[in-house]
Amino acid sequence: MITTAVFPGRYIQGPRAMSVLGEELARFGPRALLVVSPSILDNVLPDYLPDIEAALEVRLERFERESSDEEIQRVAEAARSFSACSIAGLGGGKTLDTAKTAAWKVGVPAASVPTTASTDAPTSGLAVIYTEAGVFKRYQFLPANPSLVLVDSEIVVRAPLRYLVAGMGDALATWFEAEACRQSCACNMSGRTGPIAAFALARLCYDTLLQYGTLARAAAAAGVVTPAVEHIIEANTLLSGLGFESGGLAAAHAIHNGLTSLEPAHAYLHGEKVAVGTLASLFLTDRSREQIDEVYGFCESVGLPTTLSGIGLGNVSDADLEKVARTACAEGETIQNEPRPVTADDVVAALKVADAYGKARG
Numbered sequence: 573m574i575t576t577a578v579f580p581g582r583y584i585q586g587p588r589a590m591s592v593l594g595e596e597l598a599r600f601g602p603r604a605l606l607v608v609s610p611s612i613l614d615n616v617l618p619d620y621l622p623d624i625e626a627a628l629e630v631r632l633e634r635f636e637r638e639s640s641d642e643e644i645q646r647v648a649e650a651a652r653s654f655s656a657c658s659i660a661g662l663g664g665g666k667t668l669d670t671a672k673t674a675a676w677k678v679g680v681p682a683a684s685v686p687t688t689a690s691t692d693a694p695t696s697g698l699a700v701i702y703t704e705a706g707v708f709k710r711y712q713f714l715p716a717n718p719s720l721v722l723v724d725s726e727i728v729v730r731a732p733l734r735y736l737v738a739g740m741g742d743a744l745a746t747w748f749e750a751e752a753c754r755q756s757c758a759c760n761m762s763g764r765t766g767p768i769a770a771f772a773l774a775r776l777c778y779d780t781l782l783q784y785g786t787l788a789r790a791a792a793a794a795g796v797v798t799p800a801v802e803h804i805i806e807a808n809t810l811l812s813g814l815g816f817e818s819g820g821l822a823a824a825h826a827i828h829n830g831l832t833s834l835e836p837a838h839a840y841l842h843g844e845k846v847a848v849g850t851l852a853s854l855f856l857t858d859r860s861r862e863q864i865d866e867v868y869g870f871c872e873s874v875g876l877p878t879t880l881s882g883i884g885l886g887n888v889s890d891a892d893l894e895k896v897a898r899t900a901c902a903e904g905e906t907i908q909n910e911p912r913p914v915t916a917d918d919v920v921a922a923l924k925v926a927d928a929y930g931k932a933r934g
């Protein structure tokens with residue numbers, strides 16, 4: 573069996589990490605194009621621009637559109653006309669995905685500079701492409717992961733607390749999904765099975781959440797960076813990123829994908845829906861009560877949803893739950909990586925019991 577793990581080139585994290593972005597980008601060459609979300613461009617970047625510009629020449633592109641093929645083309649052309657040696661995305665997921673994909677088109681290294689710790693996407697070689705109207709179009713598998721991922725923990729704690737908590741929801745799924753793939757010898761995102769390193773990192777991700785989740789929440793609510801905050805940012809971004817990409821996905825993300833088919837859930841963050849997908853996945857196999865209670869207790873302690881009403885689906889109909897389940901069990905979905913076969917009826921039942929259990933505890 574050939575195993576494969578994929579990694580970003582370099583991962584940097586800490587308070588005022590942005591102050592070393594310039595010297596890091598300069599390793600790739602003397603000019604970088606920075607694709608920057610508006611709030612970061614207006615409120616955060618001015619603080620750091622002198623440090624960055626001392627290290628290399630930059631061109632700034634305001635990103636306020638979709639990560640669409642058209643926008644990626646526009647950014648790629650701007651990078652070519654500037655002879656950029658690298659392209660960095662600073663902001664949320666769509667900004668990062670645009671920078672990653674444009675860098676691949678131009679043939680230069682990509683840098684991800686996430687300004688929240690809300691998902692595990694920044695380290696990955698995967699981008700989500702939308703239409704210009706913001707409708708999901710496709711997943712773009714890139715031939716390489718970002719050459720640099722840089723997370724400034726001071727910037728992350730300034731974002732609304734809900735983002736850090738949602739990132740814990742995305743990270744919560746990592747070990748359960750990687751473990752399902754390990755048991756069934758299913759493929760990770762590279763199309764091959766993962767090595768033991770991936771499963772160990774996924775487990776460290778879960779253990780870190782349980783150990784530091786509530787401490788990090790309290791510190792971030794107070795707007796301060798503590799070791800617990802650093803550990804949770806690392807779990808949400810690096811450990812979860814490596815764990816999902818090299819370990820593999822399974823039921824939790826497939827159920828998340830099903831939940832996105834219901835309009836009332838659109839107002840909720842990716843990690844909030846993944847948390848509900850994770851809880852439901854616990855009822856697909858005969859997990860111990862201790863394990864299930866541990867995961868519910870964690871969600872309750874950090875403020876992740878544990879019921880369907882927690883993601884806007886308090887009045888969901890059976891027909892809608894069946895729609896969620898059919899989407900989750902569609903051909904090629906990662907739910908098929910679970911160690912035992914899962915039907916749409918199983919998913920409906922799991923969502924109902926997960927919701928009921930969450931209510932009973934609350």
Ligand SMILES: [Zn+2]
Nearest residue numbers: 691692742846
């Ligand atoms: Zn995710």
